[in-house]
Amino acid sequence: MSADNLTRTQRDDLRSIAAMIVPASDEYKVPGADDPAIQADMLATLGRDTKLVAAALDDLARLAGAPLAELDATRRDAVAQEFRKHGGVAAATLVRVVLQCYYRDDRVLGSLGIELRAPFPKGHVLPDGDWSLLDPVKARAGTLRRAP
Amino acid sequence: MKDPVDVLIIGAGASGAAVAWSLAETKMHILCLEQGGWMNPAEYPSTGRDWEAKFYGEWSSSPNVRGRPEDYPINDDNSPIKVVNYNAVGGSTVMYTAHWPRLHPSDFKVRTLDGVADDWPIDYDALTPFFEENDRIMGTSGLSGDPLSPLTHPPMPQQPLGLSGAIIGKAMNKLGWHWWPSDTTVATMDYEGRARCINLGHCTPACAQGAKSSTDITYWPQAIRAGVELRTHCRVREITTDESGMASGVVYYDKDGVEQFQPAHVVIIACNGVGTPRLLLNSASNRFPNGLANSSGLVGKNLMFHPYAQIYGYVKEPTDSNRAPPTCLWSKQWYDTDLSRGFVRGYGVQFVRGAGPVFEAVVSEQKGILPWGEDHHRVFRKLNGHRLGFSAICEDLPEEHNRVTLDPVLKDSHGIPAPKIDYTISENSRKMMEHALARGREILETAGATDICINSPIPWGGWHLLGTARMGTDPERSVVNEWGRTHDVKNLFIVDGSIFVTSGGVNPTSTIQALALYIADQMKQRLANLFD
Numbered sequence: 001m002s003a004d005n006l007t008r009t010q011r012d013d014l015r016s017i018a019a020m021i022v023p024a025s026d027e028y029k030v031p032g033a034d035d036p037a038i039q040a041d042m043l044a045t046l047g048r049d050t051k052l053v054a055a056a057l058d059d060l061a062r063l064a065g066a067p068l069a070e071l072d073a074t075r076r077d078a079v080a081q082e083f084r085k086h087g088g089v090a091a092a093t094l095v096r097v098v099l100q101c102y103y104r105d106d107r108v109l110g111s112l113g114i115e116l117r118a119p120f121p122k123g124h125v126l127p128d129g130d131w132s133l134l135d136p137v138k139a140r141a142g143t144l145r146r147a148p
Numbered sequence: 149m150k151d152p153v154d155v156l157i158i159g160a161g162a163s164g165a166a167v168a169w170s171l172a173e174t175k176m177h178i179l180c181l182e183q184g185g186w187m188n189p190a191e192y193p194s195t196g197r198d199w200e201a202k203f204y205g206e207w208s209s210s211p212n213v214r215g216r217p218e219d220y221p222i223n224d225d226n227s228p229i230k231v232v233n234y235n236a237v238g239g240s241t242v243m244y245t246a247h248w249p250r251l252h253p254s255d256f257k258v259r260t261l262d263g264v265a266d267d268w269p270i271d272y273d274a275l276t277p278f279f280e281e282n283d284r285i286m287g288t289s290g291l292s293g294d295p296l297s298p299l300t301h302p303p304m305p306q307q308p309l310g311l312s313g314a315i316i317g318k319a320m321n322k323l324g325w326h327w328w329p330s331d332t333t334v335a336t337m338d339y340e341g342r343a344r345c346i347n348l349g350h351c352t353p354a355c356a357q358g359a360k361s362s363t364d365i366t367y368w369p370q371a372i373r374a375g376v377e378l379r380t381h382c383r384v385r386e387i388t389t390d391e392s393g394m395a396s397g398v399v400y401y402d403k404d405g406v407e408q409f410q411p412a413h414v415v416i417i418a419c420n421g422v423g424t425p426r427l428l429l430n431s432a433s434n435r436f437p438n439g440l441a442n443s444s445g446l447v448g449k450n451l452m453f454h455p456y457a458q459i460y461g462y463v464k465e466p467t468d469s470n471r472a473p474p475t476c477l478w479s480k481q482w483y484d485t486d487l488s489r490g491f492v493r494g495y496g497v498q499f500v501r502g503a504g505p506v507f508e509a510v511v512s513e514q515k516g517i518l519p520w521g522e523d524h525h526r527v528f529r530k531l532n533g534h535r536l537g538f539s540a541i542c543e544d545l546p547e548e549h550n551r552v553t554l555d556p557v558l559k560d561s562h563g564i565p566a567p568k569i570d571y572t573i574s575e576n577s578r579k580m581m582e583h584a585l586a587r588g589r590e591i592l593e594t595a596g597a598t599d600i601c602i603n604s605p606i607p608w609g610g611w612h613l614l615g616t617a618r619m620g621t622d623p624e625r626s627v628v629n630e631w632g633r634t635h636d637v638k639n640l641f642i643v644d645g646s647i648f649v650t651s652g653g654v655n656p657t658s659t660i661q662a663l664a665l666y667i668a669d670q671m672k673q674r675l676a677n678l679f680d
């Protein structure tokens with residue numbers, strides 16, 4: 001199933017709820033999850049999550065009774081809270097899709113100081129650490145329980 | 149009709165690979181049938197920018213979520229702990245944390261020592277040479293000399309302590325509690341054709357570097373060079389028997405979905421604690437109406453998972469996050485029975501270094517500590533890269549009502565009945581988990597952690613699948629004898645985690661493979677009278 005199965009209304013609500021989850025921030029110089037590139041990533045990679053995300057958006061539309069963007073802020077927050085509290089697996093999937101696409105955006109990762117690359121093949125450097133920390137354990141020793 | 153093989157092994161995972169390798173020196177015709185295929189490390193998650201997202205789909209540890217053609221569905225609705233596994237050459241060693249403790253000598257004598265469950269029919273000493281041999285072939289890293297663990301001799305040095313390990317070590321020292329660098333199957337130096345670990349991050353969903361040992365890159369290349377035949381994408385439906393009650397071969401579906409019959413003189417099952425009872429129960433016949441090798445009625449019963457009690461929190465200092473193998477240290481402080489704690493037996497602890505940004509965001513949002521809206525960014529920066537975790541692997545005692553049966557409705561893609569799990573966490577285990585969470589909280593708070601969260605049990609934590617075809621000398625109380633042969637069918641053997649009598653409080657793969665090597669050795673010693 002592809003993201004083509006999301007209707008225009010569903011896409012609009014996805015954008016609205018994404019902005020409520022992660023809004024843009026001037027302080028941290030990051031876009032919101034409603035950013036067009038991040039939204040495009042969501043729609044392009046929905047894949048096996050499409051059905052549950054569509055169900056979540058339908059649930060959201062039912063709760064809102066109108067496009068989310070048209071509600072006033074107080075009503076929108078109430079709908080969002082209800083959606084998250086009672087939306088079950090479908091709501092959790094929608095939120096996860098928003099977050100997994102948001103936290104792989106170059107601008108977001110850059111603001112977190114994370115290198116913009118796959119882990120392989122460069123990997124990471126791990127400090128060996130101070131193994132003298134183990135000296136008290138060695139000094140205390142102990143006995144392995146014996147078996148008859 | 150195909151020519152019969154001398155030995156037919158079902159499953160190419162941890163135990164199937166080990167037994168195949170060991171038996172290869174007999175020069176018998178050995179064939180292994182594996183329902184999965186060979187893995188391609190170029191496609192492993194860490195080769196892509198979307199590595200974390202893959203854990204929620206095609207690289208989920210749950211076969212029900214993953215749903216690859218190689219997987220079979222499992223009805224685990226009636227269990228608080230869901231089964232996780234992997235189906236491929238290498239089996240679940242492709243997808244495991246590589247944490248490598250062994251059962252302790254005392255784990256083989258729980259009835260004698262603590263008056264619960266049953267003693268094993270073999271002891272730790274019987275397995276010692278096979279633990280050593282297995283460690284050499286799998287390639288382990290660690291620090292010899294842990295005073296509270298069996299003596300091991302890892303051929304490679306331990307993993308770096310890193311940022312997370314140092315924080316944990318300091319906290320444990322303040323509390324005066326035992327900790328030690330874990331033995332792992334992560335190569336810390338170039339070893340037998342494997343490149344050393346370069347800290348790709350979380351090791352569980354396969355290692356693109358090949359630093360994490362899995363049997364597709366350790367045992368199997370050697371076994372195949374020695375003449376073992378490995379046939380992939382072949383799913384066994386049932387083991388057949390002849391008029392004398394001996395196993396005669398297996399019916400399987402080949403890579404094109406065509407039903408085949410493969411005759412064999414000896415059949416070895418290596419499908420672990422869910423796959424093995426499923427196969428035995430699916431092999432029921434007029435002669436064996438309750439399933440093959442099930443005269444005791446114990447096939448599928450006594451399922452043990454190891455309930456995991458996990459607690460984690462966030463420190464001010466940076467932790468290793470996703471820039472290191474996830475597990476680095478263990479503790480055996482609470483491994484042995486102390487009845488003053490309110491439960492019998494105990495648990496091992498594995499400490500966890502941290503998490504990647506997507507996992508952190510998703511899980512923290514679900515836990516309610518990462519808000520929606522304006523404050524999201526500030527809170528996320530406080531959490532991300534600051535997580536420390538503590539997981540207790542609680543010893544699960546055998547109980548017959550915890551079991552694997554055949555689902556009356558659910559079937560796999562070949563129409564073979566799927567397994568159904570019925571499992572509850574015992575009162576003893578619950579007390580153990582509560583104790584572990586309290587100790588974990590003390591450790592985390594000593595380390596300065598806040599925002600402490602709990603997963604108890606870890607819902608998708610059914611990694612360890614044990615006890616469903618237990619070993620013993622009494623045919624009425626066990627499925628296989630003390631060297632792995634089924635009591636009922638004298639040319640049928642089981643070498644995987646299903647033959648565990650008790651579970652200990654540690655990750656079992658090292659012990660599973662030592663058992664497989666031990667059974668292979670027993671078979672080799674008895675070749676002249678194997679069926680007597």
